[in-house]
Amino acid sequence: MSAGVVKVGLLGLGTVGGGVIKTIRSQQEKLSSRLGKRIEIVKALVRDSEKERAVELDRSVLTTDFEEVLKSDVDIVVEVMGGVEPTYDYVRALIEKGCHVVTANKELLAKRGTELVDLANRHQVHLAYEASVAGGIPILSVLRQFLRTNDINGVRGILNGTTNFILTKMETEQLPYQEVLRQAQELGYAEADPRSDVEGFDAMYKLYILAQLVYGESLPLAEVKRRGIADLTSGQIRIASELGYRIKLIAQAQQAPEGIRLSVEPTMLPTNHPLAQIQDAFNAVQLSGNIVGDLLFTGRGAGELPTASAVVEDLAYLLTQPFTPHPEWKETEAATGSVTQQNGDHSLCYLEGSAPAATPDRVLHFLRHAGVDVHKLKVQFDLGGVLRAGLITSGMRAEHEELLQSDFGLQVRCFPLLGSVE
Amino acid sequence: MSAGVVKVGLLGLGTVGGGVIKTIRSQQEKLSSRLGKRIEIVKALVRDSEKERAVELDRSVLTTDFEEVLKSDVDIVVEVMGGVEPTYDYVRALIEKGCHVVTANKELLAKRGTELVDLANRHQVHLAYEASVAGGIPILSVLRQFLRTNDINGVRGILNGTTNFILTKMETEQLPYQEVLRQAQELGYAEADPRSDVEGFDAMYKLYILAQLVYGESLPLAEVKRRGIADLTSGQIRIASELGYRIKLIAQAQQAPEGIRLSVEPTMLPTNHPLAQIQDAFNAVQLSGNIVGDLLFTGRGAGELPTASAVVEDLAYLLTQPFTPHPEWKETEAATGSVTQQNGDHSLCYLEGSAPAATPDRVLHFLRHAGVDVHKLKVQFDLGGVLRAGLITSGMRAEHEELLQSDFGLQVRCFPLLGSVE
Structure with a gap:
């Protein structure tokens, strides 16, 4: 890193990229005084270098050719282009060159994060991604x-x-x-x-x-x-x-x-x-x-500036921290039956159908005999004879939903409950 | 700091002090693996060493004599005794000895923080106080x-x-x-x-x-x-x-x-x-x-464990950080008129009084002529002829409140508004 200046490359110059540039410019004084260095955007990879943009950048900074970014002397790259291809290849090449990476790209991390974390550790560079989850919320x-x-x-x-x-x-x-x-x-x-x-x-x-x-x-x-x-x-x-x-x-x-x-x-x-x-x-x-x-x-959780705020915080933070290895990412197999009912046994079921077959009495009678408890019920009929009902239930299973559909001609949609039953 | 062990002194062993000990014990493994050191409570200053306590501590750890804490080889002191006297003197003496300080004591910081920050900087020790504001919220x-x-x-x-x-x-x-x-x-x-x-x-x-x-x-x-x-x-x-x-x-x-x-x-x-x-x-x-x-x-914002969580986080954090000077604390004079109405000009005024003098019509007439706008009004009478009214106003001044009291015999209480008028 050359003394006095941090050279930053940008991959992508859309909404968030523009916000990053605006934030670096408007907060330059604050950032310099904390870092003891000025932040300079030296390269920005874009799809179309002729396009009108909300932020002004010197034409020599813009490039449509990733090789130009790779060959430049950037210390840190901010990846805000999104997607996995070709983003992963670009980020990988930059890490291998010893660049620190700040990214807001949740898809890239969820799909290739395990490899990127490992790669960053091997090349002893920072990989920071606060902006990838919930925008400005740290x-x-x-x-x-x-x-x-x-x-x-x-x-x-x-x-x-x-x-x-x-x-x-x-x-x-x-x-x-x-x-x-x-x-x-x-x-x-x-x-x-x-x-x-x-x-x-x-x-x-x-x-x-x-x-x-x-x-x-x-x-x-x-x-x-x-x-x-x-x-x-x-x-x-x-x-x-x-x-x-x-x-x-x-x-x-x-x-x-x-x-x-x-x-x-x-x-x-x-x-x-x-x-x-x-x-x-x-x-x-x-x-x-x-x-x-x-x-x-x-x-x-999103938007130009909240996300940019998180990106620039990461940037400012990693510039003041020595490299420490990132805890390894792992994937484990889902345990059998682990992603069924999340919150005890309660759900809210919405039923809709025509009245002749599906009267509230018949539906409740069926549920009672099937061992499903109904804690609360709201029923509406409209003039066309359509029944709409909301039921807070416990003990409702997929087979009950199927029977309500096949035998009562009802559309059924059940939602899990979070929090206590009212 | 001796290798392998961090020696902690406690000032105070009330609710939060007990929570700190419980947290250090229940999270010892996690803390040791992150710090590479075990945390040990070597001294705890209490008012009464005979008292029954919710946490067990070796009798040799408890002392009623601050000098014993000062003479011990503690690396860090956790101050959870509260108050300003004699707490300030104790903390000061420990800082001068080179001890790091973690405190949950907002009163001490608000009254003597300027001096403590300065002292800590001069002796190059950490002064950490996350627990002093909003408990577990970081x-x-x-x-x-x-x-x-x-x-x-x-x-x-x-x-x-x-x-x-x-x-x-x-x-x-x-x-x-x-x-x-x-x-x-x-x-x-x-x-x-x-x-x-x-x-x-x-x-x-x-x-x-x-x-x-x-x-x-x-x-x-x-x-x-x-x-x-x-x-x-x-x-x-x-x-x-x-x-x-x-x-x-x-x-x-x-x-x-x-x-x-x-x-x-x-x-x-x-x-x-x-x-x-x-x-x-x-x-x-x-x-x-x-x-x-x-x-x-x-x-x-309070309670044994949330506050203890913040104290132990501070403890764990400062043990991994080199000393950096704390920004100086300063006090400035309040600007004239700076703490008047906080939110535009709106307030909610509550009036209470007896009906003969204070009918809603007469009150509204008075306010209109005084240039006070009433945006919303709720009036109640009880059987005893007592009027209670709530008014969302703008332009209400202290002199209007006084006139409503003196001329209409009303009790008046106005509250500033935060947020938009409904």
């Missing part, structure tokens, strides 16, 4: 701090702002999923191709990273229980609300005797649960330590 | 992290669990202050002499420490606006709730062009404000950074 550094003195029993949270925005709008404005998704896309909260968010992949990648940190291991991604929000209806959300619950896309990591459990799925929470109160595009992470108890951290 | 370390890249515009929060417990109970169970205080004392949430909590001193000390960290300076304690909760009535709390607000004891630090502002006072928040949703004995801190935006941290 959850990784807080977890590292607690792990010094606490056993962390569990981590759960709302790790995706797009889906939380959609669920909030669906509830408060009683709008269908497709319409809210379109609004979210217009507002820039959702991508043109929204699958990574709405099908739970984004939250799953973040959960994978949290598990590596907390438990020193994670499950292969294919073993994580993942369910998205695209099939939720406003009817389900409304009836949940009438029963005193709210649907959130909850990511959970828990350690059970038989192994760790990871899940991302629409989950019912009593409306007074702290995570039920996280609305709009906010993220929140709740952790339980055996000494410190429960803590909740809330903030903007 | 707010100081999070703030230090954000300060690397953010300007912090403001910090506000619920820093005292006892008063938050009392306010929650007064609202949810509609009980008078004195009765809830008695319950809190029985449950161990409030001290026999509750003044430090209910008059806002405890929250003020914590706010003072936060300001030193965030702004590099604080106000002399006498210049902090401080008002407690002991004169709040359930009538005020009820009418606030009917207007859509909740009263919380809010501590705030803000930087204004004319200087910093510090206040601790009962404050009205819309019930959907994140801080309004912090109930019971929980603490919460909200910070606003220019890059990261608003973040909220929630957890148990």
Whole structure:
């Protein structure tokens, strides 16, 4: 590292990349006085060097050729281009050259993190990724701090702002999923191709990273229980609300005797649960330590500046720290039966169908005889004779759901419960 | 420091001291593997060495004589005895001997922190105090992290669990202050002499420490606006709730062009404000950074184990860090007029009096002519002809309050508003 200047290379110059440059520029004085060095962006890899950009950069800094970044004398690379290919190859080549890496790329870490951590250790470079989970919320550094003195029993949270925005709008404005998704896309909260968010992949990648940190291991991604929000209806959300619950896309990591459990799925929470109160595009992470108890951290989980803030904090931090080996990442097999019911036996089941076959009496009679307890019930009929019911149940199994579908002609959707039954 | 063992002295062995010992014991393996050293409690200063204690300690460890601690070969001292005298003298003597200090004592820091920081720097020892603010919430370390890249515009929060417990109970169970205080004392949430909590001193000390960290300076304690909760009535709390607000004891630090502002006072928040949703004995801190935006941290602010967790984290952290000088603490004069209205011009005013003089019409007429806007109003009469009114106002000044008292015979209590007017 040349005296007085830290040379930074950027891979990608989209929203977050622009935010990183703005943050480095607006906070340059503060950063220099803490680091004793100026931070300079010397190379930025972009797809199109002619494109108009929100931040001004000298044309000689921009390049469309990765080899130019690799041949330059950058000390640290900030990877904010996203994706796995060709990102992994670029990051790998830079680590092998001795560059420190700061990344916000959860997909890259969840899919190739094990190799990258190992590679960084072998080349004795920093690999920092606070920005990859929950944007501006410093959850990784807080977890590292607690792990010094606490056993962390569990981590759960709302790790995706797009889906939380959609669920909030669906509830408060009683709008269908497709319409809210379109609004979210217009507002820039959702991508043109929204699958990574709405099908739970984004939250799953973040959960994978949290598990590596907390438990020193994670499950292969294919073993994580993942369910998205695209099939939720406003009817389900409304009836949940009438029963005193709210649907959130909850990511959970828990350690059970038989192994760790990871899940991302629409989950019912009593409306007074702290995570039920996280609305709009906010993220929140709740952790339980055996000494410190429960803590909740809330903030903007995405966006140009919150994410850039985390990237630049990582940058500033690693410049003041000697290299220490990163704990190895591992993947373990999911234990059999480990990702079934997460919270005792309770669930909220939404039923919808036509009245002749499916009267509340007949449904309840069936459930009672099947050994399913119904703790609370909300039934609606509309003028067309359609029955909609929400039931807080315990003991409901897949075979009961199937029978309700086949014998009663009902659509059935059950959600696990987090928190206590109201 | 002798190889393999860190020798720790304890000043005080009450609730938190006991928690520290339990935490060190239950987490010994984790701590040793991270530190490469075992932590051993070699001396503990107590008032009464005969007293029954929740944790077992060798009798030779206990002493009632501070000189024995000073003469022992402790590397680090954990100060959890509280108070300023004789604590300050003890801590001073230990620093001068070259001992590192971990303290949970907010009063000591708020009253003598400037000198202690200076002394620790001169003797090149660590002075760590995460446990002094908001117990298990790692707010100081999070703030230090954000300060690397953010300007912090403001910090506000619920820093005292006892008063938050009392306010929650007064609202949810509609009980008078004195009765809830008695319950809190029985449950161990409030001290026999509750003044430090209910008059806002405890929250003020914590706010003072936060300001030193965030702004590099604080106000002399006498210049902090401080008002407690002991004169709040359930009538005020009820009418606030009917207007859509909740009263919380809010501590705030803000930087204004004319200087910093510090206040601790009962404050009205819309019930959907994140801080309004912090109930019971929980603490919460909200910070606003220019890059990261608003973040909220929630957890148990007191109690044996959460506080002990913070103490032991500090202990584990400083054992792995070389000494670096602590930023100097300073006190600045309060700017004139700096601690007046905190949030624009809005307040919630509670009026109570007898109907003949004080009819709603006459009161509203008076306010209109005085230039006070009334945005929302809730009026109650009881059978005895007593008027109780809650008004969301703007433009209300002390002279108006005085006239409402003298000319209308009303009791008046106005609360500043945090958040937007509903």
